[in-house]
Amino acid sequence: MSDLTTLSRRSFILMSVALAACKPGENILKITGLTMGTTYNVVAVDKSGSVTEAEAKKRIDAALALVNQQMSNWDPTSEISRFNAKTGTESVSVSSDLATVMQAAESVNVASEGRFDTTMGALIDLWGFGANGETRMPEAAEIAEAKARSGHAATLKVGASSLQKKQGDAQVYLSAIGKGFGADQVGRALETLGMTDYMVEIGGDLYASGKNADGLPWQIGIEKPAALSGGVMGVIGVSGLGLASSGDYRNYFEKDGQRYSHLIDPATGRPITHKTASATVLAENAMLADAWATAMLILGRERGLEIAEEQNLAVLFVERDEDAADLQFKSVASGRFNALTS
Structure with missing residues (x-):
């Protein structure tokens, strides 16, 4: 199924879910499926022992179907497609x-x-990172023309219950916030069944509530941003928070020795070129974690960390260590991230 995430950055969160034996009367529900062009995984502790996986999956799929009906850019009948x-x-x-x-x-x-800008579709397509696109180096005049059709402040007016174009050709793409919102909505669906201990992951974006079956916060591993070697940089406990990561290492092209990421900086209309390889964000919900992870990676570690401290955001930056003899990474975290994970 085509939908929100085709244009989005690739998340690289690995889940480490070690489940203990069920306590008497408890069920551990493990449910997987497809949505938004990717997979979803749900693990929930049903303390009542009365919820079946079939019942939970029905609620989950209904919640995700509604999100797609509202926000899928690949369904021409969706609410956002009709607006576009x-x-x-x-x-x-x-x-x-x-x-x-x-x-x-x-x-x-x-x-x-x-x-963070949901009106970047023209630029993403121009560089060939859109659906079925072919990456290329556009001319400066092409970038300027696409940039003129982008920008939240210039092209949109967002109201409490309305949306308005300031330019008739404005387009809104929700790929970098939709998966997170979907994870939050699945969590709410589980809560209608009386479950408060669960972890929902959609394409790497997640929300974790309560404790896992071991009575611990949900254990989440953060992957090294290396396309070939991978590996986990560390494991953190997450509870009552959304988590998302954004990385530049899977979707890019190279020309004349220069690396061009799929992450386009709205300020320049061009791919980011700094050495920050990934940004991981913890936030009050997965929707905000999703959006901020993209914003922080585009900002890069230097300015991103300043804003994270100003806004009291929990962010972990991973940078390529250019002084190392081989591919190495070093990480820097905001004060809030350290406080939440210590």
């Missing part, structure tokens, strides 16, 4: 869920100095 198809600049009423996502997107856009 309009060429007028009149205000359009939107669902409460879409309004929530767009308000969050605008908030992160402003706080990240414009680095």
